[in-house]
Amino acid sequence: MSDGDASAFEAIVVATHHKLVRLAARMLGNLADAEDVVQEAYVRAYQSLTTGQFDQRSKVETWLYRIVVNATIDARRKRKRTRTDELIEAGWDGAATAEAIVALRELSSWIAELPDEQQAALVLKSVEGLSSAEVAAILECSEGAVEQRLVRARAALRARSEVLSEVLSEVRSEVHGGRDE
């Protein structure tokens, strides 16, 4: 592979692209952006393989997951700076059902306020179903750090839910109060 054998790389792409695009879509909230990010990640991976930058300390799949997670985080940051809701709505979602499109957006917006490393840990472990060891290898941290990120992510989501609950009860009381008057 280090000699840039394109057919060997194609075999890697064919074996991994479904999982990687789904992961990116789950983090970004739409398929069009996910395809772009994963395509660029593959180009970077190919360049690293042909120039011998891949140190082979981890499995190729783990290494690809790492590249995609980092590229996805970069894309999210750029999108926060440059894109508007209208542009996100205009994204292409050809290969997903309507239910999946809605679910991708729901997941992405639900975890959007979490720090990047917590988002990544949560999606890799709880949505992709990887083990803590696999997530730790992808995120280049200890399993303990993965567990800590998951605990913090859940606590943040729970706190958000509690805030929403308070807002909801206030809205209800206002609505009912208005009716009584």
Next chain:
Amino acid sequence: MKYSVKYAVKYTEDEMSEEIDERLERLKKATEEVRPRADFAARVMSRVASEQSFWFELPRVARVFVPVAALAAAAALAWGIATKDSVDGALTDIDDDGVEVSW
């Protein structure tokens, strides 16, 4: 305004009715079949091929070329020094056995 408050309340009620794990599981299942377009792998390979230009290949070529060029430069330097010594020696010999030409 009434509609957006109604929508927000409905959305929040849905969100609160689920535990975090339940919600993650539901979203996992709902997005399980998400996949790229059928020609995605072909497009990736075409993009990879288009990137194999001079600039893309440059680091790989440089990794081979730079050590070879360094060796060649060292050999040229050594040859230059050796040649200079022999030329200097030859010139010294000429001086020693110099013939004066008179007109």
